[in-house]
Amino acid sequence: MSSRVYLDWNATTPLRREAREAMSAAWDVCGNPSSVHAEGRKARRLVENARLGIAGAVGAVPRNVVFTSGGTEANALTLAPGLWRGSGRPVERLVVSAVEHPSVLSGGRFAAEAIxxxxxGNSGLIDLVQLRAALSSGPPALVSVMLANNETGALQPVKEVAEIVHAAGSLLHVDAIQALGKINFDINMLGADLVTLSGHKIGGPKGVGALVLAEGLSGLEPLLRGGGQEKGRRAGTENIAGIAGFGAAAEAAISALVADAAHLEGLRDRLESGLRETSGMMVFSDGVPRLPNTTLFTVPGLKAETAVIGFDLEGIAVSSGSACSSGKVQPSHVLNAMGFNAGVAQGAVRLSLGWSTTSEDIGRCLEAWRRLKGTLLKGCKRNTA
Structure with a gap:
């Protein structure tokens, strides 16, 4: 039996060799990073080396990297009133794009009426006119706009967003969880005040993430209080092995970014060319800049749940979109926000590639689709946006 093909890299990635080796070494370190003896100092070095790696990956200052249990916690830590920069006023409300990750759409610690x-638009990019209007009156806001969408791969015009946000005296949070290691960016280039990251999207372990702050930002209130770790911004003994793996994965991802991006874009374009041989094929956000590894497609009448099962039986792991809904296949809130009806949204299938994806993998996927589509589309009626 041939090996399976994994095309769900936006959900999670395999552990990189560099991360595995860093974690293996960390497991043998018994010290608590808060202890002053030799064992504690050794543990602290692992944490700080990883902090340096994460900071370097996004052009930040190491002391402004706060380790968390993952991307969701990093977002929750970020989304709170009271942040400010310099002589500015603290933010009192939250403004989010309609295609954000559920951990951002939930609003964190902001009251519902303050969100x-x-x-x-139908391309998935934020409406800048609406953004300006939302910020034109009222107190300063924290604005949250993701850099890369986890379902469509669409890249938001974050630099333009930052200019609008800062002109209004507000602050910008950028969820860069899907972008890290796939496109080149840094916190200063984006104009972001806060950036959130996650380890398992770049070949690091699950259960570790980070909030990265720009210089001069004040007012961050911790979610967890206790021993004062992470400069009082996130209490609890650090996950040394997870943090070490995250740092190693970040350094490996950045060092291979240019080559990987070119490789993946070529494979993605071949994949989409093959898919478009099917009449009525639609690739979402294909007219705007996207991640080089992501394809979200549908065909009139396709049901995502059936398609995902069909691909799985063919030995190919794909997704119906976000993998953060307890394994349930649900209509995409992203496609709904983009103006597509439930029939289209329920038929969206996501294929996402990674550094070990091969040309043979793409060939097998297309062969599987050609076998499956007759059954999947038989007797289906056309759905329209």
Whole structure:
């Protein structure tokens, strides 16, 4: 039996060799990073080396990297009133794009009445006119806009967003969890005040993430209080092995970024060319800049749940979109926000590639689709946006 093909890299990635080796070494370190003896100092070095690696990956200052249990916690830590920069006023409300990850759409510690959503066009990009209007009156806001969408791969115009946000005296949070290691960016280039990251999206372990702060930001209130770890911004003994793996994965991902991006874009384009041989094929956000590894597609009448099962039986792991809904296949809130009806949204299938994806993997996927599509589309009626 041939090996399986994994095309769900936006959900999670295999552990990189560098991360595995860093974690293996960390497991033998018995010290607590808060202890002053030799064992504690050795543990602290592992944490600080990883902090240096994460900071370097996003152009930040190491002391401004706060380790968390993952991307969701990093987002929750970020989304709170009271942040400010310099002589500015603290933010009192939250403005989010309608295609954010559920951990951002939930609003964190902001009251429901203090949260506003800004719409997107059918390409998935934020409506800048709506954003300006949302910020034109009222107190300063924290604006949250993801850099790369986890379902469509669409890249938001974050630099333009930052200019609008800062002109209004507000702050910008960028969820860069899907972008890290796939496209080149840094916190200063984006104009972001806060950036959130996750280890398992770049070949690091699950259960570790980070919030990265720009210089001069004040007012961050911890979610967890206790021993004062992470400069009082996130209490609890650090996950040394996870943090070490995250740092090693970040350094490996950045060092291979240019070559990997070119490789993946070529494979993605071949994949989409093959898929488009099917009449009525639609690739979402294909007219705007996207991640080089992501394809979200549908065909009139396709049911995502059936398609995902069909691919799985063919030995190919794909997704119906986000993998953060307890394994349930649900209509995409992203596609709904983009203006597509439930029939289209329920038929969206996501294929996401990674550094070990091969040309043979793409060939097997296309062969599987050609076998499956007759059954999957038989007797289906056309759905429209």
């Amino acid at each position: 506003a959503r800004v719409g997107v």
